[in-house]
Amino acid sequence: MDIIRIIIAILLPPLGVFLQVGFAGAFWLNILLTLLGYFPGVIHAVYIIAKR
Numbered sequence: 001m002d003i004i005r006i007i008i009a010i011l012l013p014p015l016g017v018f019l020q021v022g023f024a025g026a027f028w029l030n031i032l033l034t035l036l037g038y039f040p041g042v043i044h045a046v047y048i049i050a051k052r
Helices: 002-011 013-021 025-036 038-051
Strands: none
Touching: 002 013, 002 038, 013 025, 013 038, 025 038
């Protein structure tokens, strides 16, 4: 299941984080990072998924 979440995180980073943690602070941080730049959002999303 983590492989699918990582693929989703690469395509849509906030969705990948949402599937992992829901509406927690990491989700809102990921939206901010994705708006500031796509790659920081992807890195953060993969980190959140790999960490849990």
